[in-house]
Amino acid sequence: MLKRDFLKNLGQMAMVTPFLPLTAQAQVKQKTRPYPFDSEEEFWERIREDYALKPDYINLENGYYNFVPQPTLEKFMEHVKMVNYEASYYMRTVQWDNKKSVADRLAKLVNCDAQEVVITRNTTESLDLITGGFPWKEGDEAIFAAQDYGAMQEHFKLMAKRYKIVNKMVSVPNHPASDEEIVALYEGQLTPKTRLIMVSHMVNITGQILPIRKICDMAHRHGVEVMVDGAHCVGHIDVNIKEMDCDYYGSSLHKWLSTPLGAGLLFVKKEKISKIWPLLAEHDREPGDISRLNHTGTHPVYTDLAINDAIDYLEMIGIDRKEKRMRYLQRYWSDQLRAVKNVVVNTPVDEHRSCGIANVGITHMKPTVLAKNLMDEFKIFTVGINRENVQGCRITPNVYTTTNELDSFVKAIKTLAGRG
Numbered sequence: 255m256l257k258r259d260f261l262k263n264l265g266q267m268a269m270v271t272p273f274l275p276l277t278a279q280a281q282v283k284q285k286t287r288p289y290p291f292d293s294e295e296e297f298w299e300r301i302r303e304d305y306a307l308k309p310d311y312i313n314l315e316n317g318y319y320n321f322v323p324q325p326t327l328e329k330f331m332e333h334v335k336m337v338n339y340e341a342s343y344y345m346r347t348v349q350w351d352n353k354k355s356v357a358d359r360l361a362k363l364v365n366c367d368a369q370e371v372v373i374t375r376n377t378t379e380s381l382d383l384i385t386g387g388f389p390w391k392e393g394d395e396a397i398f399a400a401q402d403y404g405a406m407q408e409h410f411k412l413m414a415k416r417y418k419i420v421n422k423m424v425s426v427p428n429h430p431a432s433d434e435e436i437v438a439l440y441e442g443q444l445t446p447k448t449r450l451i452m453v454s455h456m457v458n459i460t461g462q463i464l465p466i467r468k469i470c471d472m473a474h475r476h477g478v479e480v481m482v483d484g485a486h487c488v489g490h491i492d493v494n495i496k497e498m499d500c501d502y503y504g505s506s507l508h509k510w511l512s513t514p515l516g517a518g519l520l521f522v523k524k525e526k527i528s529k530i531w532p533l534l535a536e537h538d539r540e541p542g543d544i545s546r547l548n549h550t551g552t553h554p555v556y557t558d559l560a561i562n563d564a565i566d567y568l569e570m571i572g573i574d575r576k577e578k579r580m581r582y583l584q585r586y587w588s589d590q591l592r593a594v595k596n597v598v599v600n601t602p603v604d605e606h607r608s609c610g611i612a613n614v615g616i617t618h619m620k621p622t623v624l625a626k627n628l629m630d631e632f633k634i635f636t637v638g639i640n641r642e643n644v645q646g647c648r649i650t651p652n653v654y655t656t657t658n659e660l661d662s663f664v665k666a667i668k669t670l671a672g673r674g
Contacts, residue, residue, distance in 0.1 A: 286325075289570070298579065301571070302654040311633045312659045317458070317486060317611055317650035318637070320512040322564075329563040330514050333556035345555065353558045359565055360519055364488060364503075366495040370527075372520050372548040373558055377485035378405045380504030380520035381452070383547055384481050385409045387531040388450060390417040397443045398452040400425045400642040401459060403483060406452060420447070425642055426457065426464070428600045430607075433465035437472050448478050455484040455503075456491070459639045459648055460601050461584070461611025463491070466498045474499070479526070486510060488519060489568055491577045491609050501526050510610075513564040514557050522547070576653060580610030583651045587660045588612045596671040600644050613639060614667060615646025618674040632666040 286303065290296040304323040307313070322330065337344050353373060361368040374380045386409065396410055400423050410421050424439040440451055451473050456463050470480045481502040487493050489511030495503055500523075507517035522530065528541035532549065539546035568576065585605065591597050591614055601612035616624055621638030625647050628634040636647045651660065 298653065298656075302656070305652075305654040307654065311629065311635045312662060314634060314636045314649050314651055314655070314659075314663060316652040316655075317509065317648060319515060320489075320509050320652055322512055322514055322560075323567060326512060326560060326563045326567050327514075330556065330560040333559040337556045345552070349555045349558075353555065356558055356562045359562060360507075363565060363568075364493045364495050364505075364519070364521065365497070366521055367524060370521050370524055370544060372544050373561065374504070374518035374520050374548070375516050375550075375553075376508070376518040377403070377483060377504040377506040380518050381406055381481060381483060381502070382409045383520060383533055384502045384504075384522070384530060385413060385450075385452075386533055387547070388413075389529055389531070390419050390449070392418040393420065393447055395420045395422055395445060395448045396450045396452065397422045397424065397440055397448060399423065399454065399457075401457050401644065402452060402454055403458050403485065406483060410452070419449075422448075426462065428460060428462065428643055429602050430462075433468050436465055437468050440469055441472050441476075444473075444476050444478065448476070450479050450481060452481045452483065455482050455493075455498075456486045456609070456611065458483075458486055458611075459641055459644050460613045461486075461608045461648075461650075462602055463607050463609065466500060470499045470501075486611060489564070489573075489576075490580060492573050495521055507561055507564065511561070511564050511568060513561050516554060516557050517561050520544075520547070571653070577609060579653060580651075581605065581608070583655055583657075583660065584608060584610050584612050584649075586657055587649065587664050588614065590664050591667055594668055594671055596674045597667060598646060600646050610652075611648065611650050613644055613646045613648050616667070616671050616674070619670065621645050621647055624670065627670055628663075628666055632662065632669075634663055634666055 287300065289300050304325055306324060357371050357373050358368040361371040390413055396419055398407060398410060413419050414421055422443045424443060426436065426439065430436050453464055453466065453469055455466055466482055473480045479501040482498065482500045484493060484503050484505040486509055488505040488507060503521040505519045507513040507519060508515045522544055524542065527544050530547055532547050534549040536546045536549040588599050588601060592599050592603065596617045598615045598617060599612065600615060601608050615621060621640045625636055625638035628636055628647065636649055639646060639648050
């Protein structure tokens with residue numbers, strides 16, 4: 255076999271092998287014990303074995319980066335070695351086919367057309383591509399919430415400086431009485447000049463899940479488009495983009511899908527693609543080709559391949575099972591603290607309004623001080639949030655977290671609250 259034919263075949267094999275089911279990979283490696291699917295607690299104990307956990311602290315700050323479980327990490331390292339071995343050959347031949355194959359699978363995961371999704375580096379990049387490429391005119395209006403991610407807000411402020419658009423802000427209550435209350439907040443800011451609403455699918459600082467479909471239906475009745483920040487949703491809850499009927503959606507895959515760092519998703523509704531101006535120039539593309547928005551230059555392509563392995567791992571667990579587990583862990587600790595003196599839970603009590611993320615504060619303690627005390631005294635790592643109506647620590651367990659660890663957290667909060 256000629257060397258060039260061998261290398262071509264090797265590149266094609268690299269495109270196929272990531273799509274092997276995780277069970278098939280396990281049979282080949284025979285390194286770990288099987289997953290006991292029929293026993294809930296034993297199953298999650300086995301999942302915990304897939305994570306190399308630092309023993310210095312209890313990690314309740316998985317929301318920033320859900321670090322990679324070992325089965326996915328091993329596959330990622332294989333991709334790194336393969337790309338390093340093939341080098342320029344890989345980059346000049348199959349890299350784009352492989353990336354497209356992974357993007358197609360992502361589209362199935364979030365239920366949208368494969369021609370409407372591209373892989374980015376993170377949610378910030380995804381949504382900034384839309385905010386920065388939107389056909390703004392002077393006087394156009396945008397609406398977003400005070401609780402939205404800061405980087406997204408900053409980009410809207412940049413558009414106000416550049417195009418003289420008008421930004422209007424709402425404040426989302428931590429404990430809404432109904433979906434209609436949330437929808438009315440956004441609708442109340444609409445004028446004939448409103449062009450775009452940005453809304454969080456899951457508010458990053460409280461974990462509150464917003465009624466996206468109802469907001470989209472309202473906005474569309476007024477001829478307004480909706481961009482959804484789903485940074486914390488893909489791999490955390492069952493995301494169905496067609497059902498939401500939003501116009502744009504971004505997510506960070508290194509969060510709850512647990513890919514290696516530097517992986518994101520951008521969805522653009524097919525009929526909206528042509529109106530968005532690319533950030534970076536791409537080679538000739540049809541106006542409706544979403545790849546025209548996705549020029550990345552030379553980048554770590556092995557991360558793209560590892561997205562596929564992360565989906566394998568998620569499908570082995572099952573998104574419904576994972577969502578149920580994440581909601582159970584959050585409710586396990588938050589329900590114990592809601593009635594405790596000096597403790598404030600900044601996440602809705604209704605189960606359908608949150609999942610794995612929640613926020614808790616102590617009335618007499620600044621969030622940064624609370625986070626420091628949790629780490630210094632109790633060896634619990636989290637992050638303090640001091641924003642608008644949210645003063646507390648964001649608590650983000652992961653699938654490996656145990657109820658014993660959460661018992662330690664509950665005890666720590668009760669101890670600190672009692673000192674008031």
